[in-house]
Amino acid sequence: MRKYGVGLLLRQIYRTPTPTRCRKAATIPFRAMSTQHGPSAESIARLAARIPQGTWDTHMHVVDPPTFPLSKDAKYQVSPHTIVDAQKFLSSLGISKMVIVQPSIYGNDNACTIDGLKRLGVENGRAVIQFDADTTSTEQLQEWHELGVRGVRLNYKSVGAKPEKISLAAQMHKYATAVRPFGWVVELYIGMEDIPLLETIVPDLGDVKICIDHFGRPTQTNELLPGFSSLTQLLKLDNIWVKLSAAYRLDPDPQHPLVQSLARSILRTRPDRCVFATDWPHTRAEDVDVTLYLQELFNWCEAEDVPLRKILVENAEELFDAQP
Template sequence: MLTSTQPHSHILGSTRRISLTGVPSPRFDRRASHGAAPVNLPVKQRVPPQSWDSHMHVVEPQRFPISKSAVYEPSVHTLEDALTFESTLGVENLVFVQPSIYGTDNSCLLAALAKLGPARGRGVVVVDPDTIEQETLDEWHALGVRGLRVNLQSVGKVMEQSELEATLFRHAKIARPRNWIIEVYVPLKMIPMLESIVPRLGVTVCIDHFGSPELPAISLCKENLPFDPYTLPGFHSLISLIRTGSTYIKVSAPYRLTKDNGMRDLKAMAREFLSAAPDRVIYATDWPHTRFTGVDISPFTEWCLDLCTHEPGLADKLFRRNTERMLGADSV
């Protein structure tokens, strides 16, 4: 089991750790504004009201023991810690996503979701679709669960197309009656497999973390080179999928992906996402940034906001409305 963490603060900002104890100042009221918040405001005052962090985790290994097969050992990150962190960004609503270390035991996630409530929270769980009971799924739905996660990337699992197809169809069978999504975490090079599978699932699919590309090691800032995301294996397929209307993409976890201090590779990808399907791109922090230390997600949040300044209402889609539509939170 891995216990070490990786510093990535050189990519996302200062080397100081994110404070989880600060008390947020009163928020700037932008509800009457029809345009983007001024760029000279602090990040928490630029983030649209009622925004969602569409991908974060709560981890309490002492209260909820991790799986024996977990590939890393986390520290404690409670719901209270999460709310304090989110307040520094001005984010009000949370999507709890089941991390790999808990396997199919969703107890920690469900406890946090029950405490937060469905008006501010949603959950994406991991299950064995062949053994999970329908009554259990119905109970979880009442708590705010709206998705099933298929996570290959975190555990380094590779599937052939036939196995991936069978896995996704088994999940779709139990997701479809409840209008749940399937959240997929696979490397970008596997995305072409999804092109022929997703249209036949009959459910909405969400792809984690920019599609998890394997980005070049070259420092783009140092070499001053442009970046063409279409050179990445699988990127054409990813764009094709999000254009169809049944697939969403999360812009999240940049520190897991880029080796460029300016994140220009990810910015190029994000611009293509927003150009191809502005209604199906969603923002997330990936808090508490498991396996990494010293992460300050504010600069990433700020450049997500900057990408939206050219189009009125785009930030509201990225930070709020797209997630609400995907997870049925707009009906709460």
């Protein structure tokens, strides 16, 4: 298994593939991150002015424990963050379209996620849910599809589970078979160190879309990065997507070399297979200023000559079947 360190990733970024990229990379300003205060109204307005019309936040959660009790197996507790809260947060950035992703703390009970999706409507909303493929009927999947559900999430990382090759392959085949007739996404949250397992699994799944959450989420961010080479190999396939999301889970500084190198390497490899998300409300994290990460997204796209509209609008529309 080939391992990549931050130094090697940076050398890949700052190599000289074209004079244009080299010049742009050199102009990315350094700015220390501060989480002591929230973003100013001025900074929010400045960012909102750059966000294209039709932008999708492709990964956010709705949680409302008083109305929709958490699973008895929930690994953590969280205060309410309702669909109204989500809309208020995103509207400040000029975003009205969102993909609600089922959080691990609700297990297979999708009531809160579906309630939020119904409130959004199919024009502005999509959802990624969890369900038991052995017991869920085609009729139930069709009902969810008509509401705007476009994916199922297999979440190992949030619950502290370590995927094994045989069981992971069996799960992915089972869920790919279930969602294939609907054109849904199989969304996968595992550590980057486990991504090599996918190299022999994904090619056997046919054309079912696979989306890897949160940059592939390395578990160790200050060590070598096993799995990065597998991620770049997988991105050569047309059905693999990556969410440029939750960078703060890698490091609290969005300009940390690891965050910069991962984001730009992925963007350069398959700009047509990257989508962006806020990961609101940032469960199990504090003082996250999303505007800092949005600014870095603008920098990454500029440095790699990728149109913002591709990442924020077009790719999301394709991945979640949301073309107008």
